[in-house]
Amino acid sequence: MAQLGGTPILILREGTEQSKGRDARDRNIMAIQAVSEAVKSTLGPRGLDKMLVDSLGDITVTNDGATILDNLDVQHPGAKMAVAISKTQDSLVGDGTTSSVIIAGQLLTVASELMHQGIHPTVISRGFNLAGKHARAILKNEIAEKIDPNTDTDTLKKIAVTTMNSKGISGNKVFFSDLAVKAFSKVRQEKDNMGQVSNIVIVKKKGKSIQESQIVNGIILEKEATHQMMPKVVHNPKIALVSQSFEIKKTEFSSDLRISDPNDIQAFLDQEDSILKHFAEKLQEIGANVVVNQKGIDDAVSHYLNQNGILAIKSVTKSDLEKLRKAVGGHINENIDGLTAADLGTCELVEFKKIAGDDLCFFSGCADPKAVSVLLRAGVNQGLDEAQRTLHDALCVIASIYDRSAIVGGGGAVEMELSQRLLNLASKQSGKEQIAIETYARALEIIPITLAENAGLDPIDIIAELRGAHAKPGNEFMGLDIYQGKVVDNRKAGIIEPIANIDQILKSSTELAVMILRIDDMIKSKSGGGGGMPGGMPPGMM
Ligand SMILES: Nc1ncnc2c1ncn2[C@@H]1O[C@H](COP(=O)(O)OP(=O)(O)O)[C@@H](O)[C@H]1O
Numbered sequence: 001m002a003q004l005g006g007t008p009i010l011i012l013r014e015g016t017e018q019s020k021g022r023d024a025r026d027r028n029i030m031a032i033q034a035v036s037e038a039v040k041s042t043l044g045p046r047g048l049d050k051m052l053v054d055s056l057g058d059i060t061v062t063n064d065g066a067t068i069l070d071n072l073d074v075q076h077p078g079a080k081m082a083v084a085i086s087k088t089q090d091s092l093v094g095d096g097t098t099s100s101v102i103i104a105g106q107l108l109t110v111a112s113e114l115m116h117q118g119i120h121p122t123v124i125s126r127g128f129n130l131a132g133k134h135a136r137a138i139l140k141n142e143i144a145e146k147i148d149p150n151t152d153t154d155t156l157k158k159i160a161v162t163t164m165n166s167k168g169i170s171g172n173k174v175f176f177s178d179l180a181v182k183a184f185s186k187v188r189q190e191k192d193n194m195g196q197v198s199n200i201v202i203v204k205k206k207g208k209s210i211q212e213s214q215i216v217n218g219i220i221l222e223k224e225a226t227h228q229m230m231p232k233v234v235h236n237p238k239i240a241l242v243s244q245s246f247e248i249k250k251t252e253f254s255s256d257l258r259i260s261d262p263n264d265i266q267a268f269l270d271q272e273d274s275i276l277k278h279f280a281e282k283l284q285e286i287g288a289n290v291v292v293n294q295k296g297i298d299d300a301v302s303h304y305l306n307q308n309g310i311l312a313i314k315s316v317t318k319s320d321l322e323k324l325r326k327a328v329g330g331h332i333n334e335n336i337d338g339l340t341a342a343d344l345g346t347c348e349l350v351e352f353k354k355i356a357g358d359d360l361c362f363f364s365g366c367a368d369p370k371a372v373s374v375l376l377r378a379g380v381n382q383g384l385d386e387a388q389r390t391l392h393d394a395l396c397v398i399a400s401i402y403d404r405s406a407i408v409g410g411g412g413a414v415e416m417e418l419s420q421r422l423l424n425l426a427s428k429q430s431g432k433e434q435i436a437i438e439t440y441a442r443a444l445e446i447i448p449i450t451l452a453e454n455a456g457l458d459p460i461d462i463i464a465e466l467r468g469a470h471a472k473p474g475n476e477f478m479g480l481d482i483y484q485g486k487v488v489d490n491r492k493a494g495i496i497e498p499i500a501n502i503d504q505i506l507k508s509s510t511e512l513a514v515m516i517l518r519i520d521d522m523i524k525s526k527s528g529g530g531g532g533m534p535g536g537m538p539p540g541m542m
């Protein structure tokens with residue numbers, strides 16, 4: 001509140017809450033630490049699962065950091081920022097969500113200690129920024145090992161297995177890594193491979209086991225034919241892709257039609273009939289024997305299509321139709337009058353199958369599909385959802401390797417190597433920033449520490465051993481293998497990760513920590529909704 005000649009000037013609406021300086025910062029730090037604590041126990045292969053129950057009572061069992069944070073009804077603004085970085089992490093690399101939040105939490109913990117020692121937050125945030133930049137440069141130029149994803153399928157599978165180690169489908173990792181590598185190899189491109197992950201459509205159906213899952217060299221639509229008598233199988237189909245309603249438009253307002261001459265009634269019906277018939281005739285004329293329509297198909301049109309031996313599917317979503325086009329080729333037409341034989345797509349086989357009680361239409365044997373479906377099977381519904389998240393993560397890490405073809409060691413290896421190299425770098429600097437870089441370096445140890453803790457190993461012993469190993473050159477891949485319960489060469493053990501993952505973890509966690517440290521004033525308007533000022537952490541978070 002400012003004063004002007006003794007009169008206070010109010011610049012904020014009455015009821016606005018404001019916390020300043022240390023108070024604002026401490027509250028944000030506490031909130032992020034709370035989020036970090038909430039996900040810590042899920043990190044790594046021995047991480048525990050969380051059972052999330054939403055307001056409708058639906059249950060999700062997962063240890064996927066992104067899913068957990070997505071489901072937490074977080075209200076504190078600082079905590080919301082932590083959730084936001086994990087979402088960014090998820091959308092950019094599809095993995096590393098838990099790690100990014102844990103590192104951010106640890107950076108802020110050590111920053112608090114430095115502030116207590118009297119170092120100004122601006123100095124710390126500058127030091128962290130610098131350390132983060134150095135870390136990413138060291139990662140790229142000194143630590144990462146280049147690979148060729150086009151020939152090194154073995155390494156691709158290991159990367160996929162490593163990401164799946166921390167998921168609940170342990171028994172099927174090898175099967176899934178194989179599936180993910182094969183599925184992705186069909187849609188991969190020169191660049192923007194992360195963008196291609198959405199061209200792998202996962203169709204979930206209950207089954208006996210995950211091993212029944214399969215890749216279709218084309219697309220599955222969860223649809224049935226519009227007429228019972230239509231063919232169930234079409235070999236070498238000529239497929240018309242249409243986004244034009246095969247119905248006669250009804251007027252939007254009620255209207256009367258007065259017909260005085262009985263002959264006119266017939267003429268009117270004939271007219272309507274010929275419009276409907278036209279759809280089927282046109283398709284037959286250009287040689288189509290399958291039509292997939294984004295819009296509706298009138299029963300009468302279905303009847304004529306059936307008479308002409310054409311298989312029809314209606315009400316397909318725009319995105320499914322687009323994926324189908326990527327698989328079978330051809331063009332999507334808004335008006336079939338302009339349709340020609342050149343617009344038709346094809347594949348080896350269109351076939352209906354009943355799976356888990358549902359009708360599915362398989363378009364398979366596509367020559368060069370740019371989109372494919374994976375039919376995912378698993379015992380129970382919950383298993384299916386977690387299997388889908390797992391497969392999605394595996395696809396993401398494989399895609400990211402095609403975009404940036406280099407790997408680093410998992411199980412804390414890369415964090416320890418970075419930590420060691422940053423410490424060397426700090427020793428050549430001077431002043432308070434040196435301390436900040438050193439602190440940043442030590443903060444990275446939180447990953448192996450947490451992995452060890454979650455596995456019931458002694459973190460002090462493990463860290464001592466890792467420090468010793470990484471002090472020597474040529475040990476970049478020395479990390480923890482939880483399955484062997486000790487420090488090993490994780491290049492040999494096959495615990496490896498894409499560079500894009502750790503790179504983004506460093507970027508997002510540093511950004512979050514720096515952002516929080518720079519905030520010294522928090523103003524919250526009364527009508528802002530959602531729980532009061534920090535102090536009052538959302539109930540689930542404490
Ligand atoms: N066999 C293993 N031994 C030790 N650490 C492993 C092993 N497999 C994976 N990890 C590590 O687990 C961590 C990832 O755990 P996860 O729960 O998936 O968190 P995130 O959301 O950060 O990906 C990574 O540091 C990874 O290297």
Ligand SMILES: [Mg+2]
Pocket residue numbers: 095096097163166
């Ligand atoms: Mg992971």
